[in-house]
Amino acid sequence: MKERLQRCFRRAGRKGVSALAVLLLLLLVMGMHALRGRGVETAAVVRQDVRSCYTEEGVISFGEPYTIVSEVGGTVRELRKQENQRVEAGEVIAVIEDTEYSYRKRLLESQISGLEAQREKWELGQLMSEAPEEYLSGLEQEAGRLRAALEAERSAFTAAESLYQSGDIAKTEYERQRASFMAARSASEQADRRAEESRKALKRLETQGLSRAELNDAFYEADRGQLTAQEDSAKEQLSHTEEQIAKCQIRSDRAGTITSMPIADRSFVNVGEPILTIRPAGEAFGEAELLSSVAPSVHPGDPATLRLSLQGTDEVYQGVVSEVYDHAEKSVSSLGTDEYRVKVRVKIEEKDAEALSMRNGYGVSIEFLVYDGKNVLTVPASAVFREKEHCYVYCLRQGRAVQTEVRLLHEGTELAVIGEGLSEGTVVIREADAEGVTEQARVYSRG
Numbered sequence: 001m002k003e004r005l006q007r008c009f010r011r012a013g014r015k016g017v018s019a020l021a022v023l024l025l026l027l028l029v030m031g032m033h034a035l036r037g038r039g040v041e042t043a044a045v046v047r048q049d050v051r052s053c054y055t056e057e058g059v060i061s062f063g064e065p066y067t068i069v070s071e072v073g074g075t076v077r078e079l080r081k082q083e084n085q086r087v088e089a090g091e092v093i094a095v096i097e098d099t100e101y102s103y104r105k106r107l108l109e110s111q112i113s114g115l116e117a118q119r120e121k122w123e124l125g126q127l128m129s130e131a132p133e134e135y136l137s138g139l140e141q142e143a144g145r146l147r148a149a150l151e152a153e154r155s156a157f158t159a160a161e162s163l164y165q166s167g168d169i170a171k172t173e174y175e176r177q178r179a180s181f182m183a184a185r186s187a188s189e190q191a192d193r194r195a196e197e198s199r200k201a202l203k204r205l206e207t208q209g210l211s212r213a214e215l216n217d218a219f220y221e222a223d224r225g226q227l228t229a230q231e232d233s234a235k236e237q238l239s240h241t242e243e244q245i246a247k248c249q250i251r252s253d254r255a256g257t258i259t260s261m262p263i264a265d266r267s268f269v270n271v272g273e274p275i276l277t278i279r280p281a282g283e284a285f286g287e288a289e290l291l292s293s294v295a296p297s298v299h300p301g302d303p304a305t306l307r308l309s310l311q312g313t314d315e316v317y318q319g320v321v322s323e324v325y326d327h328a329e330k331s332v333s334s335l336g337t338d339e340y341r342v343k344v345r346v347k348i349e350e351k352d353a354e355a356l357s358m359r360n361g362y363g364v365s366i367e368f369l370v371y372d373g374k375n376v377l378t379v380p381a382s383a384v385f386r387e388k389e390h391c392y393v394y395c396l397r398q399g400r401a402v403q404t405e406v407r408l409l410h411e412g413t414e415l416a417v418i419g420e421g422l423s424e425g426t427v428v429i430r431e432a433d434a435e436g437v438t439e440q441a442r443v444y445s446r447g
Helices: 002-015 019-036 099-127 132-165 171-206 212-247 350-356
Strands: 038-040 042-044 046-061 066-069 074-079 092-096 249-251 256-260 274-280 285-291 303-310 313-332 338-348 363-380 385-387 390-397 400-411 415-420 427-429 443-445
Touching: 046 303, 046 338, 046 415, 074 099, 092 274, 099 171, 099 212, 132 171, 212 249, 285 313, 285 363, 303 338, 313 350, 338 350, 363 400
Parallel strands: 038 443
Antiparallel strands: 042 427, 046 285, 046 363, 066 274, 074 092, 092 249, 256 274, 285 338, 303 313, 303 363, 313 338, 363 415, 385 390, 390 400, 390 427, 400 415
């Protein structure tokens, strides 16, 4: 503009044109410029492929540590693994002494045998129409015989105990004698209890005014139910005891690396005490916390790339987003402002998990794919602005800025992807916040 005026003044001087004419010319030029409006940079809506990524710092993790607790109590007899050793699923890690459980098993087996014998006697008594009094007498005789056998076993066990303490017999012989005594005591107690319960049942039935035949049937039916219940209970206890004996061999239920082993410092463990902690194998993860504004664009199944920098070289691994947490945690940014972040886990491909097995907790850069569009409509991201939760751009139409609402599919740092509101080839103002750009403002394209 300045150069134009200087040229006009030179021409006026040469041709003798009056100052008034020059002034009129100046006003004319300024008027034409005002009618044309403000010059702005523009861009056309174009179709192209858009792939947008977001990178966040994270760490390598091998999943949540898994702690194995003891389901039995006893003396630690053997350790077969140590800390930092790999363990396979089903492999025995430690062995707990099962002596007490084995005693219990033998007692229950003896009890079940006794109950089965009583059931056979009951069936024989009913078959022969034996009177309840005769059947009861047989039970009491059997109880007396077992009490006598118990006293014999008690004397033998007392002698074995003394010999074991003096070192004259081996532990195995002492344990055998102890088991025999315990079995005899269980059988005697069971026989006494059985005779007493049957005696009470008979007296109870005799007070009901039943005929002899009815009394016999009722007595044997009640006795059969009692026997069946005792036998079922003993078998259930035996099954549970056998499971406990099996659990005395403590096994890992998954493959992994032992990270801690508290049992190594103990000679005895109780039920529920931690035995060891395992870091699962075969499942390596990258974990990062994304800004809450970014997290909604990341979904389980999305691809991700992990870069591990080691002494100037980068190792690159591929993975898939396995989990996006459903809540955000408040934190403070490097600038001291509040921000909210969402935890995201990426499962690293199995072929790479083994190579990373000794890098648990290492820092890693994780690149997330947040948008991947093919042949989509795009405008510069700077062309988009917001008002009252709606998105707009300024289109250049007949020399004016026209505010146009659009629906965004994605907004990156460079490009915005348009879902609705614009068509290919439409010209938009590149900088929506450029000075003087408002609705219906006069503008022209500077390119």
